[in-house]
Amino acid sequence: MALAIEIENLRVRYKTRTGPVDAVSDLSLAVKEGEVLGFLGPNGAGKTTTMHVLLGFIEATGGTARILGTDVRRSIARRRIGYLPENPQMYRFLTGYELLYMAGRIFGMEGSRLRRRIGELLEMMGLTAAARRRISTYSRGMLQRIGLVEALIHDPDLLLLDEPTGGMDPLGRVEIREQIRKLKAAGKTIFFSSHELSEVERVCDRIVIIHNGRKLVEGRLEDLIPEGTGLEEYFLRTIGREQ
Numbered sequence: 407m408a409l410a411i412e413i414e415n416l417r418v419r420y421k422t423r424t425g426p427v428d429a430v431s432d433l434s435l436a437v438k439e440g441e442v443l444g445f446l447g448p449n450g451a452g453k454t455t456t457m458h459v460l461l462g463f464i465e466a467t468g469g470t471a472r473i474l475g476t477d478v479r480r481s482i483a484r485r486r487i488g489y490l491p492e493n494p495q496m497y498r499f500l501t502g503y504e505l506l507y508m509a510g511r512i513f514g515m516e517g518s519r520l521r522r523r524i525g526e527l528l529e530m531m532g533l534t535a536a537a538r539r540r541i542s543t544y545s546r547g548m549l550q551r552i553g554l555v556e557a558l559i560h561d562p563d564l565l566l567l568d569e570p571t572g573g574m575d576p577l578g579r580v581e582i583r584e585q586i587r588k589l590k591a592a593g594k595t596i597f598f599s600s601h602e603l604s605e606v607e608r609v610c611d612r613i614v615i616i617h618n619g620r621k622l623v624e625g626r627l628e629d630l631i632p633e634g635t636g637l638e639e640y641f642l643r644t645i646g647r648e649q
């Protein structure tokens with residue numbers, strides 16, 4: 407099967423006033439097309455930094471990264487990515503519909519094709535009734551959902567979701583999880599970061615755990631986790647070993 411993401415010996419070193427910070431060290435991983443990969447690690451592990459390299463926001467200090475076979479340093483690599491940032495920033499004076507219309511225009515969509523696409527996605531995400539309201543009136547859960555719709559507007563093949571359930575209540579988390587399931591069923595590849603492990607357990611084909619910028623574990627949940635143990639317990643034990 408083709409690879410959607412290939413990361414080899416990735417290193418990212420930030421220069422700070424107090425000296426260099428190695429956010430990612432010698433990280434290698436691959437995500438197959440059509441796979442859901444959970445990218446797990448505690449705060450500061452290097453998850454967002456890795457995503458920023460894939461998105462071309464920052465340049466790696468060493469190693470290589472490819473998306474759908476194209477080096478991430480080439481802007482064309484980003485054409486087929488949908489991205490949900492950790493803290494989506496939106497023009498809150500716009501309505502949900504206006505935001506999505508603008509996002510579609512950025513990808514060169516227009517007219518009835520764009521209106522139809524917006525309608526379908528709003529319906530899928532249960533946001534139809536809220537579409538004409540200003541984003542400033544949206545709850546945290548609605549913001550995440552409209553952010554996900556925005557990421558999907560151009561029907562990307564690969565989704566990078568940075569903590570998609572962050573700050574959501576249990577109901578909202580279940581909803582996002584269901585959306586990830588639907589996207590997988592539609593053939594999308596999903597690379598998402600999380601530390602809400604109970605959610606991850608249910609949707610991932612495989613997980614990668616990173617800590618202090620280094621990969622500790624990669625594999626299928628059923629192969630990694632002994633019977634009678636939950637992912638949370640396994641995760642804490644794996645991280646704890648490194649302290």
Ligand SMILES: Nc1ncnc2c1ncn2[C@@H]1O[C@H](COP(=O)(O)OP(=O)(O)O)[C@@H](O)[C@H]1O
Nearest residue numbers: 420422427429448449450451452453454455456
């Ligand atoms: N722009 C930056 N400048 C300096 N250090 C940074 C910057 N961004 C992140 N870091 C540091 O890099 C490490 C990894 O951060 P991050 O990728 O945000 O982790 P995660 O998303 O897993 O919480 C942390 O130690 C963080 O403090």
Ligand SMILES: [Mg+2]
Nearest residue numbers: 453454455492
């Ligand atoms: Mg992060």
